[in-house]
Amino acid sequence: MNSPSPQPPAPTPIAFIGGGNMARSLIGGLVARGVQGDSIRVAEPVEAARTALAADFGITTFATGAEAVDGAGVWVLAVKPQVLRQVCETLAPQAREQRPLVISIAAGITSAQIARWLGGDDGTATSIVRCMPNTPAMLGAGVTGLFATPGVDVPGRAQAEELLSSAGKTVWIDDEAKMDAVTAVSGSGPAYVFLLAEAMEEAAKHQGLPDDAARSLVLQTVLGAARMLTESDEPPAELRRRVTSPGGTTQAAIETFETGGLRELVDQAIANATERGRQLSAAND
Template identity: 45%
Template structure:
């Protein structure tokens, strides 16, 4: 990327994206990060060679891309403090704050801004993220490409045309790392119950998940076919899958994801009201 990119907030997710950009060849001196903690900024600047400052207004003044990476509870105050700079400079604004809708953020920034909302997930911290993006009507095709390149620095990018679908993205990928961590935990417990050392069971479960995900990502077949290919008639896998189906794993997962999406809607309403 050749644009000047400013990150308002320098937490873990911002650091991951910045690290991905620099690793992909973006010039460090084209990136600026801000935070209230000079110590945090110093560590990030030394590690990645980017520009840092505690002055949000100055950092936003000449940005081509402005990434809002502060906690949702702080977003109103931060955006209102940036409004004059944003109105004068008109950068592409990308918010990675969960819950806050584009209209609300745009209003706090003074209105009529090109704004992208992004729902990343925690595997972005290791360059294996999955992010859902939504653009308002003021985002140009070129700016959309810019947002794609920025978030591809930490993983997969998928766009949605309806902002409400970001709640579904939260359920499918935003919160989903925890679903898999729960499965690893359960498989480790079951493995130790069968006599394996805990570390052995954990490593086998995690590596198998990595292998299965890699196969699914590279295969021309859908997951249902891949699952069937592992199942010999009357064999061990068929018996295990039948037990999971009897336990209504599909319904439990659907219920969990629907609950996740519902809570995302509730949290969005709470953030706007307060």
């Protein structure tokens, strides 16, 4: 008589601390990939949000982080940077006992800070992956920069990448000091595109186009240009060159941007956003 086949081990529970938009995006991506809802836990203090999460994804929700992380092998810190220290210090005893893989999406908070807040006075750390997704993750079209501390092993890196790739592409960063630049470029980047679209739409109206036509023309242009950038092997400069005929309308516009210092303005904007990330770290230490 054949003995029954051994059952595969149950998946390690994943605990999300915070149930906001980014957490919802990641949870939705995980569920869409076949991760069972009963292996996902969320700590969310707002009762209405807990009810919605449970109804939408079939997951288990809790009012406190301590309940959610109990027995969970992966913790996703999805709260605002301003409250992360308090959250971590509350969970420190469980972190020292459970030694989870900790994934933080808090902008400007370093892995050393998280390790200290979770590890207590001796500074002992759980394995920490710091990451910065962006809002297109809510559509599964995001990009996330990730940095892993030396204590994260190969399976841990793979686990973090699998989780974050549920919301889009992932890019590993070897130097944590560059994570503030990741935040400035991609984390904040969608707002730059939205600002350009806003300005283009207003300019189109100033040229006499009806509101609905201006909006449709701008939105489809941004969408089409983004697809050309992502689906072509050519760099942005070459794609721009191909649509800029000498003496034509596009050249007139590009020369205006260049004369106005667009490149220098973008460079300074991203530098300022990067510096703001460093300031957030210092302010919350």
